[in-house]
Amino acid sequence: MRQIAAEVGVQAGALYNYIPDKQTLLARLMIGHMEDLLEAAQTLQGGDPLARLEEFVRFHIDQNRERGDAVFVAYMELRSLTDENFARVEALRRAYEARLEDVLVAGVEAGAFKITDVRITARALIAMLNGVNTWFRESGPRRLDEVQDIYWDMARGAVGGG
Amino acid sequence: MRQIAAEVGVQAGALYNYIPDKQTLLARLMIGHMEDLLEAAQTLQGGDPLARLEEFVRFHIDQNRERGDAVFVAYMELRSLTDENFARVEALRRAYEARLEDVLVAGVEAGAFKITDVRITARALIAMLNGVNTWFRESGPRRLDEVQDIYWDMARGAVGGG
DNA sequence: AATTTAACTGAACAGGCGTTCAGGATGAAA
DNA sequence: TTTCATCCTGAACGCCTGTTCAGTTAAATT
Numbered sequence: 001m002r003q004i005a006a007e008v009g010v011q012a013g014a015l016y017n018y019i020p021d022k023q024t025l026l027a028r029l030m031i032g033h034m035e036d037l038l039e040a041a042q043t044l045q046g047g048d049p050l051a052r053l054e055e056f057v058r059f060h061i062d063q064n065r066e067r068g069d070a071v072f073v074a075y076m077e078l079r080s081l082t083d084e085n086f087a088r089v090e091a092l093r094r095a096y097e098a099r100l101e102d103v104l105v106a107g108v109e110a111g112a113f114k115i116t117d118v119r120i121t122a123r124a125l126i127a128m129l130n131g132v133n134t135w136f137r138e139s140g141p142r143r144l145d146e147v148q149d150i151y152w153d154m155a156r157g158a159v160g161g162g
Numbered sequence: 163m164r165q166i167a168a169e170v171g172v173q174a175g176a177l178y179n180y181i182p183d184k185q186t187l188l189a190r191l192m193i194g195h196m197e198d199l200l201e202a203a204q205t206l207q208g209g210d211p212l213a214r215l216e217e218f219v220r221f222h223i224d225q226n227r228e229r230g231d232a233v234f235v236a237y238m239e240l241r242s243l244t245d246e247n248f249a250r251v252e253a254l255r256r257a258y259e260a261r262l263e264d265v266l267v268a269g270v271e272a273g274a275f276k277i278t279d280v281r282i283t284a285r286a287l288i289a290m291l292n293g294v295n296t297w298f299r300e301s302g303p304r305r306l307d308e309v310q311d312i313y314w315d316m317a318r319g320a321v322g323g324g
Numbered sequence: 325a326a327t328t329t330a331a332c333t334g335a336a337c338a339g340g341c342g343t344t345c346a347g348g349a350t351g352a353a354a
Numbered sequence: 355t356t357t358c359a360t361c362c363t364g365a366a367c368g369c370c371t372g373t374t375c376a377g378t379t380a381a382a383t384t
Contacts, residue, residue: 001342013344014362022342076238116312117304123297124290124316131289142279150278154286157319163372175374176332184372 026077027085033070034092037063041099049107050161056100057152060129065144071133097122107159114160125155188239189247195232196254199225203261211269212323218262219314222291227306233295259284269321276322287317 001022005012019025040063044055064071074089081089100122107113115121129151136147156162163184167174181187202225206217226233236251243251262284269275277283291313298309318324 002340010361011363012342013364016343017361076241079238116315120304120309120312121316124293124313127293127296128286128290128320131286134289135285142282147282150282151286153276153278153322154283154320157322158290158316160315160319164370172331173333174372175334178373179331 030074030089049112052103057155058148061148064133192236192251211274214265216314219317220310223310226295
């Protein structure tokens with residue numbers, strides 16, 4: 001709390017004019033992040049399943065890059081949430097997963113993907129994509145769009161998409 | 163510290179007969195875990211690249227299951243390590259990644275895999291496999307070997323292995 | 325039986341934590 | 355000019371933290 005206050009140029013007590021307590025601050029941060037992510041995902045266009053999956057892969061990697069800090073907090077501090085707040089965040093997370101599941105289902109129905117379990121596959125893909133954040137550096141040997149190409153290749157292969 | 167001591171049935175101070183400080187305890191835990199993992203990985207057999215990759219996938223998921231707590235700590239508390247201890251753990255982690263990279267290189271050379279960047283692919287696969295730990299429950303709808311089958315399918319597809 | 329060694333307790337330490345609150349400063353409204 | 359509403363400070367609170375250490379206990383050694 002004192003660190004956050006200092007970052008804003010204020011004493012710790014002043015924060016309590018804006019939030020009831022630390023737990024609520026964390027919850028608002030994480031819920032806000034997930035809501036932003038879901039809203040940004042609204043803009044994803046249609047097309048055939050293969051195109052939609054590619055779009056999702058690139059979108060997810062982009063978002064993780066732009067909101068690196070929020071993503072980090074959202075994954076590391078889940079255990080610090082109240083049961084109630086945890087449930088809220090998890091619900092939003094499931095909604096995001098559902099976006100990807102929809103694409104996968106469409107692909108299976110169109111005969112474009114070969115998938116045993118859509119839910120597990122969606123989670124596996126997201127886990128794979130999240131991994132980018134742990135090692136990618138702007139100063140590294142690869143540009144982000146190259147990384148996106150590589151992950152898109154892997155994702156397509158993983159769902160049996162030719 | 164007091165929690166750990168209580169778990170062992172002892173006062174907090176008694177722990178300091180065995181460790182110099184908390185940081186060292188954490189480091190030993192994580193380094194020990196990685197060393198155990200690397201040692202267990204020694205038993206992986208040879209065969210063609212496809213068989214070796216399958217073996218690795220199943221092995222990794224098994225290990226993550228057996229040592230769930232250690233894996234959790236190893237991923238969540240990385241940021242609590244001294245620079246020096248972090249470097250040690252990361253070196254071990256790279257050594258483990260290298261085991262998978264070897265398999266991927268062999269597959270590429272044999273023409274069995276299509277991979278743009280072996281290092282990135284190894285990391286992506288491991289990130290995907292680690293994801294299992296966050297949701298798999300013994301009481302869930304799938305047995306572990308079913309989950310392994312699913313992940314093996316995805317991994318094979320991701321590396322372009324037919 | 326006397327002595328040494330090892331393991332542990334229980335209390336204390338200094339510092340950090342989230343949170344509260346009386347009071348001061350500042351500017352808007354009356 | 356006075357009143358009121360905001361926003362913030364600075365100090366304090368009770369509690370938790372990792373760590374130390376003198377002293378007790380019990381077992382091993384002589």
